[in-house]
Amino acid sequence: MANAKLLHWHAGSAQSVIEHCGVVAKTLISSSMDLGLGPALDYVPHLARQVFYRYEAFRWSKAAYDPFAEHYHLMFSDWGALIERQSATIAALIEGALGGSRDLRILDTACGIGTQTLGLAAQGYLVTGCDISTAALKRAHREAAARNLHLHLSPADMRKLTSLPESGFDVAVCLGNSVCALDSFDDLVLAFSEIQRNLRRGGLFIVGVRDYRRAMMERPLKIDPPMLRWDAGKSRTVHQLWLWTDETRYTAHVYIDAEGDHHHFSARCRAVLPQELTNALQVAGFVDISWLPEDAAALKNSVYETGFDQLMATARAPEF
Numbered sequence: 001m002a003n004a005k006l007l008h009w010h011a012g013s014a015q016s017v018i019e020h021c022g023v024v025a026k027t028l029i030s031s032s033m034d035l036g037l038g039p040a041l042d043y044v045p046h047l048a049r050q051v052f053y054r055y056e057a058f059r060w061s062k063a064a065y066d067p068f069a070e071h072y073h074l075m076f077s078d079w080g081a082l083i084e085r086q087s088a089t090i091a092a093l094i095e096g097a098l099g100g101s102r103d104l105r106i107l108d109t110a111c112g113i114g115t116q117t118l119g120l121a122a123q124g125y126l127v128t129g130c131d132i133s134t135a136a137l138k139r140a141h142r143e144a145a146a147r148n149l150h151l152h153l154s155p156a157d158m159r160k161l162t163s164l165p166e167s168g169f170d171v172a173v174c175l176g177n178s179v180c181a182l183d184s185f186d187d188l189v190l191a192f193s194e195i196q197r198n199l200r201r202g203g204l205f206i207v208g209v210r211d212y213r214r215a216m217m218e219r220p221l222k223i224d225p226p227m228l229r230w231d232a233g234k235s236r237t238v239h240q241l242w243l244w245t246d247e248t249r250y251t252a253h254v255y256i257d258a259e260g261d262h263h264h265f266s267a268r269c270r271a272v273l274p275q276e277l278t279n280a281l282q283v284a285g286f287v288d289i290s291w292l293p294e295d296a297a298a299l300k301n302s303v304y305e306t307g308f309d310q311l312m313a314t315a316r317a318p319e320f
């Protein structure tokens with residue numbers, strides 16, 4: 001209860017500060033447009049523009065993921081089984097790098113409803129999950145309670161993790177293709193720098209991204225074949241459509257139809273190629289960056305079960 005209240009308070013204050021800054025920056029920019037000073041936009045202080053873009057990205061992500069929170073699990077044929085499979089894979093990576101102790105603190109930087117957070121907590125790790133979507137965090141909180149698991153949950157933007165109550169994590173993860181929510185290379189670097197700053201020396205970072213090398217060839221429209229699932233005798237179809245808006249950005253539409261219950265969600269995404277991700281990790285100061293061999297990536301083809309891939313990389317925070 002106390003946790004839920006704290007969560008609410010944090011979410012409220014962080015959100016209102018960022019929204020106010022965003023509104024000020026937006027007003028500045030749109031008034032210069034209204035006055036016919038379009039070109040003057042170039043002179044709007046760099047900082048105001050940064051705040052504006054950050055606010056826009058924040059608003060978009062929240063707007064996209066908040067309504068998705070109660071239905072997110074329906075994208076997968078068996079979310080519970082997925083949680084177990086993923087946590088086993090992640091635990092194996094952690095054991096390989098840091099040994100078998102469960103006395104390790106893990107930060108899940110875009111935990112959503114808890115796909116990785118819950119499984120890692122069930123493995124015995126001490127897990128902190130953060131996310132920009134307070135609705136997703138509330139659901140993760142509920143799912144943890146239902147499984148008798150303890151999670152620390154904190155609303156936070158992975159590009160600015162100063163609101164986290166602690167740092168010095170042994171491990172950080174950013175999985176489930178959450179990097180696609182970051183709208184530019186600069187945002188990737190910002191997020192990875194923040195993550196690096198919150199790891200202990202030599203801490204391990206595990207990041208996953210869809211294999212966009214193929215998906216990008218299907219621009220301007222990518223339609224995934226609908227998935228048909230059966231839940232207790234009831235059918236469920238899940239269908240995805242991606243509308244590319246430029247070379248690297250697209251809007252992903254997810255349609256879920258569970259016998260009369262229709263849900264549609266959309267999110268703005270950016271395709272991140274492995275080389276770009278490696279570059280961003282390097283700029284953020286990570287070392288020992290390595291990609292799991294594709295055929296050995298246990299998450300491959302099992303994450304969403306819709307045929308697209310999840311590539312995974314590991315990196316270390318420097319020792320000094």
Ligand SMILES: C[S@@+](CC[C@H](N)C(=O)[O-])C[C@H]1O[C@@H](n2cnc3c(N)ncnc32)[C@H](O)[C@@H]1O
Nearest residue numbers: 061065110111112115131132133157158176181
């Ligand atoms: C595709 S979901 C993946 C969630 C979870 N890792 C999973 O696999 O189920 C992406 C998540 O990233 C979150 N997100 C988007 N932008 C973010 C940001 N800047 N900081 C933190 N979380 C963010 C969304 O709210 C959403 O929960």
